Amino acid sequence: xxxxxxxxxxQPAQYGGYGQDAKQIYGGLEGREFNSRCPPEVTKDSxxxxxxxxxxxxxxxxxxxxxxxxxxxxxxHHLFRETAKTQHWLSCMKPQQLVAKxxxxxxxxxxxxxxxxxxxxxxxxIYPPKELLERFYSCVMNACKDxxxxxxxxxxLVFGHGIRSTKSVIVGGSGPHTSxxxxxxxxxxxxxxxxxxxxxxxLLTTSCYGGGWAQSTALNITALAAVNERQEALSWPNxxxxxxxxxxxxxxxxxxxLIKAELGELSSEVRETVRSMPTxxxxxxxxxxxxxxxxxxxxxxxxxxxxxxxxxxxxxxNRTGIPMSKYQQKWDMLKSVPKGxxxxxxxxxxVRFSNELLLSSEEASHRLLPLVAEYHQSLPGDAxxxxxxxxxxxxxxxxxxxxxxxxxxxxxxxxxRYRMEHVMGRATMYKDHLExxxxxxxxxxNDEYQGRLNNDPKKAFKWSQIDGVVSHEQLFDEPEVxxxxxxxxxxEYVVAMLTxxxxxxxxxxxxxxxxxxxxxxxxxxxxxxxxxxxxxxxxVREKLKAIVQRTKGRLRSLSPSKHERKSxxxxxxxxxxxxxx
Numbered sequence: 001x002x003x004x005x006x007x008x009x010x011q012p013a014q015y016g017g018y019g020q021d022a023k024q025i026y027g028g029l030e031g032r033e034f035n036s037r038c039p040p041e042v043t044k045d046s047x048x049x050x051x052x053x054x055x056x057x058x059x060x061x062x063x064x065x066x067x068x069x070x071x072x073x074x075x076x077h078h079l080f081r082e083t084a085k086t087q088h089w090l091s092c093m094k095p096q097q098l099v100a101k102x103x104x105x106x107x108x109x110x111x112x113x114x115x116x117x118x119x120x121x122x123x124x125x126i127y128p129p130k131e132l133l134e135r136f137y138s139c140v141m142n143a144c145k146d147x148x149x150x151x152x153x154x155x156x157l158v159f160g161h162g163i164r165s166t167k168s169v170i171v172g173g174s175g176p177h178t179s180x181x182x183x184x185x186x187x188x189x190x191x192x193x194x195x196x197x198x199x200x201x202x203l204l205t206t207s208c209y210g211g212g213w214a215q216s217t218a219l220n221i222t223a224l225a226a227v228n229e230r231q232e233a234l235s236w237p238n239x240x241x242x243x244x245x246x247x248x249x250x251x252x253x254x255x256x257x258l259i260k261a262e263l264g265e266l267s268s269e270v271r272e273t274v275r276s277m278p279t280x281x282x283x284x285x286x287x288x289x290x291x292x293x294x295x296x297x298x299x300x301x302x303x304x305x306x307x308x309x310x311x312x313x314x315x316x317x318n319r320t321g322i323p324m325s326k327y328q329q330k331w332d333m334l335k336s337v338p339k340g341x342x343x344x345x346x347x348x349x350x351v352r353f354s355n356e357l358l359l360s361s362e363e364a365s366h367r368l369l370p371l372v373a374e375y376h377q378s379l380p381g382d383a384x385x386x387x388x389x390x391x392x393x394x395x396x397x398x399x400x401x402x403x404x405x406x407x408x409x410x411x412x413x414x415x416x417r418y419r420m421e422h423v424m425g426r427a428t429m430y431k432d433h434l435e436x437x438x439x440x441x442x443x444x445x446n447d448e449y450q451g452r453l454n455n456d457p458k459k460a461f462k463w464s465q466i467d468g469v470v471s472h473e474q475l476f477d478e479p480e481v482x483x484x485x486x487x488x489x490x491x492e493y494v495v496a497m498l499t500x501x502x503x504x505x506x507x508x509x510x511x512x513x514x515x516x517x518x519x520x521x522x523x524x525x526x527x528x529x530x531x532x533x534x535x536x537x538x539x540v541r542e543k544l545k546a547i548v549q550r551t552k553g554r555l556r557s558l559s560p561s562k563h564e565r566k567s568x569x570x571x572x573x574x575x576x577x578x579x580x581x
Contacts, residue, residue, distance in 0.1 A: 046084040046153050047143045050076065051136045052091040053160020053171040055129045055180070056101075061093055064393040066386065067105055069159040070098065072206050072251045074121070075107040076157055078334065079255060079327050081120060084155075086146075088139050092129040092172050095121045108252055110334040132172030133181040137191040144195030153200040158183065160207055161386055162232075164488045165471035167212025169205065178478050178486070185216050192221075200308060206251050208232040208386060222308045224254065232385040232488075259327045368398055368413060375416045378424055378442035380489065387485045391415045415484030422483075423476055423490040426522055430475070430494060430515050436501050441493045449496055459499065467495045469509055473516040477523050 052073040054066040061067055070093075077089055096118060098105070104114035113121070127135045143154050161170040166184065173180025192201060202222040203213060209232070210225030372395050383392040394412040397404055404412075420442070427441035438444075453460040476490045494515070498508050 045086065046155050047147060048080055048084045048087040048089075048155045048157070049136070049139050049143060050087075050089045050157035051132070051159070051171060051183075052089075052093070053132075053158070053169055053183070054093075055173055055175075056093055056098075057173075057175050061098055061102065063102055063105060065390045066161070067102065068386065068389070069161075069206070071105045071107040071112055073157075073159045074105060074112040074117075075110075075251060075255065077121065077124075078112055078117075079258070079330055081330070086143075087123070088125060088143075089123060090125050090127060090132060090136055090139065092127055092132045094126050095124055109336050110331065111336070112334060116335075127172075129172040129174040130181070133183055136171065136183070137187060140188070140191040141195050144192055144197045144199040144201070147199055148195065148197035151200070153202065156201060156203045158203065158205040158207060162205075162207035162209040162212075163486075164209050164491060167209050167216070169207045176481055185213060185218055189218055202308075204254070220308055232381065232387065255327065255331070259331065368409065368416075371413075371416050372398060375420060378420060379445045380419060380487075382447060387487070391419075391484055410482055411484060414480070414482040418479050418483035419487045419489075422479075423487045424493075426476060426519075427490040427493045429522070430518070431497050433518065434497075434501075434511055434515075436497055438497045438500060441490065444489075444493050444496065446489060446492045446496070463495060463499045465505070466498050466508055467491075469505075469512050470495050470498070473512055473519070475512075475515055475519050 050073060052069060054060050054069050061070060095113060099115050099118060104111050106112060147154060158169055168182035168184045170180045171183045204224045205213060214223035214225045381388055394408055424441040431438050453463055470491060475494060478486060
């Protein structure tokens with residue numbers, strides 16, 4: 001997909017665009033058309049602010065874990081180098097230490113950080129993990145003040161894990177993800193408003209659930225997000241030849257689109273017709289088509305965009321603040337990744353398979369293999385999802401017969417157990433308790449379901465409203481340190497189950513409150529269950545079901561099934577619903 005020299009009418013809603021009206025599908029953009037070309041504008045110097053969220057606690061920064069965010073960060077740093085005069089690139093990890101520990105980081109098949117490139121990254125601002133987020137907010141606020149009245153656009157790039165319930169992004173912190181600081185929509189908005197200015201701000205994020213920023217009516221900014229508010233962003237897969245995750249597919253699409261835009265402007269056809277230039281609406285279309293037709297052919301892809309003041313037919317460079325920068329030349333300068341597996345393996349002696357079971361590493365590996373197979377049959381989500389990187393890397397090493405440390409085997413055992421028992425098992429209990437006709441959580445394919453929602457905007461809108469209700473309650477326990485990262489399939493399953501239940505909003509809210517009360521009882525029971533090894537998990541499940549059955553009469557005093565059923569379509573018709581910010 002290339003930029004067209006001819007003017008066309010483009011509907012941004014078809015390519016992930018959202019407007020400012022929260023009461024309408026696509027934010028009021030449905031059916032609205034904008035020109036793909038406009039008169040050229042003189043773009044003043046942009047201000048670029050980028051923040052790298054991950055820390056290196058427990059080797060989080062490894063290319064097999066959160067390293068793909070680092071790849072995105074340094075890929076854009078390389079492309080934007082020596083462009084805008086004012087740039088602030090913030091991190092809590094020194095690039096020299098990353099290279100010393102992990103050797104190199106790649107984006108696709110290109111090395112974006114290694115020992116040879118350290119001379120290019122001297123401008124990275126390093127702050128203590130606990131200070132990083134506040135430094136970022138201050139940087140945004142000061143940039144808004146400094147550009148007041150100048151017309152200079154501000155480009156903000158954010159790389160880090162997204163949180164499904166709030167759409168927040170994890171930034172800094174010195175421990176596991178559950179204890180780190182969160183960049184929130186409200187705080188980001190406050191940083192802009194405290195400047196007293198009305199700046200032109202563009203946010204580009206590769207975070208999971210980043211579409212929540214594009215769809216939030218609390219923010220009046222231009223936004224380019226890797227996914228919609230329901231989905232997790234995907235990295236390039238961990239291949240046998242590379243042995244690591246190499247940046248996000250969306251970042252690749254943006255980079256390819258910028259190269260296309262630059263090459264288009266340098267063509268003789270455009271030079272002879274400088275009376276018109278591509279608009280932001282056309283850039284959105286090109287990024288969308290590049291992702292779906294050239295980079296990632298999965299049919300359930302869905303990315304999100306927003307335009308400040310809903311102005312889509314403005315020249316894309318002026319609208320976004322993205323400078324032109326000899327992108328193709330810079331990309332070609334990066335050396336290609338040498339093929340071959342990477343990473344380190346360690347010998348293991350004994351493994352804590354559970355609180356009461358100590359096994360040799362050989363026996364632990366033997367017992368884990370069928371559990372890994374069962375785990376993958378339960379549809380845990382795409383292996384390229386950031387929150388699956390760690391567990392999938394460990395599964396790969398186990399299946400390939402590579403030696404693993406005690407800690408790695410314990411982490412794999414704890415993660416699989418947490419996800420299958422404490423999340424998917426509990427989610428199915430919720431469904432059975434509410435007596436909803438729906439598949440068990442282990443048979444639910446959220447990726448496929450989200451793909452169907454992408455083609456059904458009305459149901460997707462209902463899903464978002466129900467998701468807002470579910471997000472206000474804690475229905476699942478957060479994982480302990482040895483149980484890996486937060487696993488969102490349980491919440492996604494509950495939202496989908498309630499979306500398909502046919503219940504109205506009032507009954508959905510009653511059901512969620514009932515599940516929250518049930519969650520308190522199950523959490524206490526599950527804390528006891530964590531003392532049991534895998535072999536006894538089935539018997540523990542039966543005990544949990546017995547606990548639920550004994551309390552069922554009290555819990556179901558407000559059961560939705562006691563009320564007359566009402567069509568969800570009718571219930572949502574005409575409601576003044578607001579999109580969760």
